[in-house]
Amino acid sequence: MLLNVFIAASITAIFTGFGAIPFFFIDDINEHWLGRGNALAAGLMLGASIGLIIEGGQIHIPRMILGVGIGFALIIGARLWLDDHNDLGVETFTQADFTKMLLIIAIMTVHSFAEGVGVGVAYGDSSNFGNVITTAIAIHNIPEGLAISLILVPRGISVWRAAGWSVFSSLPQPIMAVLAYLFVLLFEPFLPIGLGLAAGAMIWMVFRELIPESRQHLSWPALITIMTLATIAMLTFQLTIG
Numbered sequence: 001m002l003l004n005v006f007i008a009a010s011i012t013a014i015f016t017g018f019g020a021i022p023f024f025f026i027d028d029i030n031e032h033w034l035g036r037g038n039a040l041a042a043g044l045m046l047g048a049s050i051g052l053i054i055e056g057g058q059i060h061i062p063r064m065i066l067g068v069g070i071g072f073a074l075i076i077g078a079r080l081w082l083d084d085h086n087d088l089g090v091e092t093f094t095q096a097d098f099t100k101m102l103l104i105i106a107i108m109t110v111h112s113f114a115e116g117v118g119v120g121v122a123y124g125d126s127s128n129f130g131n132v133i134t135t136a137i138a139i140h141n142i143p144e145g146l147a148i149s150l151i152l153v154p155r156g157i158s159v160w161r162a163a164g165w166s167v168f169s170s171l172p173q174p175i176m177a178v179l180a181y182l183f184v185l186l187f188e189p190f191l192p193i194g195l196g197l198a199a200g201a202m203i204w205m206v207f208r209e210l211i212p213e214s215r216q217h218l219s220w221p222a223l224i225t226i227m228t229l230a231t232i233a234m235l236t237f238q239l240t241i242g
Helices: 002-025 031-059 061-083 095-125 127-155 159-169 172-182 184-215 220-241
Strands: none
Touching: 002 095, 002 127, 002 159, 002 172, 031 061, 031 095, 031 127, 031 184, 031 220, 061 095, 061 184, 095 127, 095 159, 095 172, 095 184, 127 159, 127 220, 172 184, 184 220
């Protein structure tokens, strides 16, 4: 059973890379894509965050709120640390681009810890429930991979590398799934904190980074329209597979 949990969670991680597939069919990626891409990524991340908050709140509202606060604190701390270490950048990117790429990958990686725990806890309940949760998370990971690719590809990262980074961001899922399955009673109370943490980090990224940068290339009506439609689509998607 332990091997089955690891394989199932590994499949959810691989599915994240599928989010990069649309970029194999897009030849012209220019500055206009930065605005649209950031707005679309912002909407997808906001929708995912709302879903995480609802899910965490259904388990334990105070712990979920605590997690959101921790998420804000961690991502702000990471942003300040990166600002103080400008030598981390590489020549092909501006410092702002490099920092944003690191943050989006870090946030999605933190997010995957909570999803991995969710898979393990689900299998600790029953195999059938674990299969359902694994399938839902695997499908849910595709738009998350798209959100990552929307940040990376317009900044010059190849589609294959964007897919690789998307999968990398989900690698904690099989590790945490196995640990949560083995120690389900220990990990279950921390699940709403993890969900809230991931939501808080993504919400900060949306309003502090993605929306301001998208505004440089899009009008407010266009930005709000794209972001709203993406948020609704993500929430509808989550409700459909949930």
